[in-house]
Amino acid sequence: xxxxxxxxxxxxxxxxxxxxxxxxxxxxxxxxxxxxxxxxxxxxxxxxxxxxxxxxxxxxxxxxxxxxxxxxxxxxxxxxxxxxxxxxxxxxxxxxxxxxxxxxx
Amino acid sequence: xxxxxxxxxxxxxxxxxxxxxxxxxxxxxxxxxxxxxxxxxxxxxxxxxxxxxxxxxxxxxxxxxxxxxxxxxxxxxxxxxxxxxxxxxxxxxxxxxxxxxxxxx
Numbered sequence: 373x374x375x376x377x378x379x380x381x382x383x384x385x386x387x388x389x390x391x392x393x394x395x396x397x398x399x400x401x402x403x404x405x406x407x408x409x410x411x412x413x414x415x416x417x418x419x420x421x422x423x424x425x426x427x428x429x430x431x432x433x434x435x436x437x438x439x440x441x442x443x444x445x446x447x448x449x450x451x452x453x454x455x456x457x458x459x460x461x462x463x464x465x466x467x468x469x470x471x472x473x474x475x476x477x
Numbered sequence: 478x479x480x481x482x483x484x485x486x487x488x489x490x491x492x493x494x495x496x497x498x499x500x501x502x503x504x505x506x507x508x509x510x511x512x513x514x515x516x517x518x519x520x521x522x523x524x525x526x527x528x529x530x531x532x533x534x535x536x537x538x539x540x541x542x543x544x545x546x547x548x549x550x551x552x553x554x555x556x557x558x559x560x561x562x563x564x565x566x567x568x569x570x571x572x573x574x575x576x577x578x579x580x581x582x
Contacts, residue, residue, distance in 0.1 A: 376486050
């Protein structure tokens with residue numbers, strides 16, 4: 373799916389890490405939410421509320437999921453899932469375009 | 478208007494200047510188009526095809542419009558218009574969140 377139709381988009385961006393990570397919120401008719409974001413090179417730690425499915429649309433990054441000891445590498449496209457109420461680390465080495473889906477369980 | 482309803486959003490970002498300027502394309506039912514974007518600090522020159530109305534949602538920047546000799550400063554919110562088929566320069570000094578409307582004449 374290259375575009376989302378019949379959605380609501382919040383105009384103002386969400387800004388983290390002095391703008392090196394930004395996203396826009398997309399709201400769907402079924403009450404679900406996604407964010408479309410950009411991460412510039414850097415090292416980041418994020419915490420989740422809901423479970424998150426992170427689809428990497430383009431980019432270069434390494435991911436350390438909660439409880440893991442080994443970093444996952446994504447170069448180009450990819451996907452990973454982060455449990456609710458947890459923390460994960462990212463080392464972004466190339467501009468990364470992502471779509472994050474929030475899953476309420 | 479803090480959000481756009483019943484719109485289509487293109488999933489992939491538009492990326493310029495090594496990711497220091499990125500945007501997402503929003504398509505409206507009436508056939509018009511806007512982009513929601515982020516500019517990180519830096520100096521940029523852009524060219525327009527259509528006339529553009531740039532709404533600054535948040536940010537710190539200076540703008541040199543085509544034919545002008547004096548830079549305009551926006552700190553916080555603001556708006557400026559760029560004619561079709563022209564070039565304009567920006568000096569962005571703080572992370573800038575914008576909404577650009579493309580006006581076909």
